[in-house]
Amino acid sequence: MxxxxxxxxxxxxxxxxxxxxxxxxxxxxxxxxxxxxxxxxTTLPRFNVMAALYRAPEGMLMSDLSRFLLVSNGNVTGIVDRLVSEGLVARARRNGDRRTSMVRLTEEG
CATH class of the missing domain: 1.20.5 (Single alpha-helices involved in coiled-coils or other helix-helix interfaces)
Structure with missing residues (x-):
């Protein structure tokens, strides 16, 4: 049938x-x-960024973070900017290269 x-x-x-x-x-x-x-x-995107950084205590490149979260670089940059201003994450240039930034949780984060 x-x-x-x-x-x-x-x-x-x-x-x-x-x-x-x-x-x-x-x-x-x-x-x-x-x-x-x-x-x-907090918001889910902020939580997702902080959770990813928690799993990477040595920090992550911003580009790796955006790939891991499946979002644009600009999206991650905005969230990280706010988290930096609140003292929850720290951002540093990688080996003097101004094009790449490492992000990691702070003690407060």
Whole structure:
């Protein structure tokens, strides 16, 4: 028997599953964002930057940090600028090269 266009075949089941997973993911992310704001007065992007730096105690190049987080260099630069101004991270030039910066958590961060 050939399945017609209205039958619920494996393709539709997969699509329904993906939609449910997407909804669950969005619900979890919204809750996480709310808790980060309420309990730590921070945002998810700031948390992601600090968590990545926590895993790299020696620091990370800004370009590596943006690749790791799958965001643009400009996005990371803005977040790091604010974290530097708050004393949570430190930025230093790498081996005198003005084009590259290393970022690491501070004691406060």
């Amino acid at each position: 050939v399945a017609g266009p209205t039958s619920a075949g494996p393709g539709k089941d997969r699509l329904r599953l993906w939609i449910r997973l997407l909804r669950a993911s969005r619900t979890i992310e919204a809750e996480l964002r709310e808790r980060l704001k309420k309990e730590f007065d």
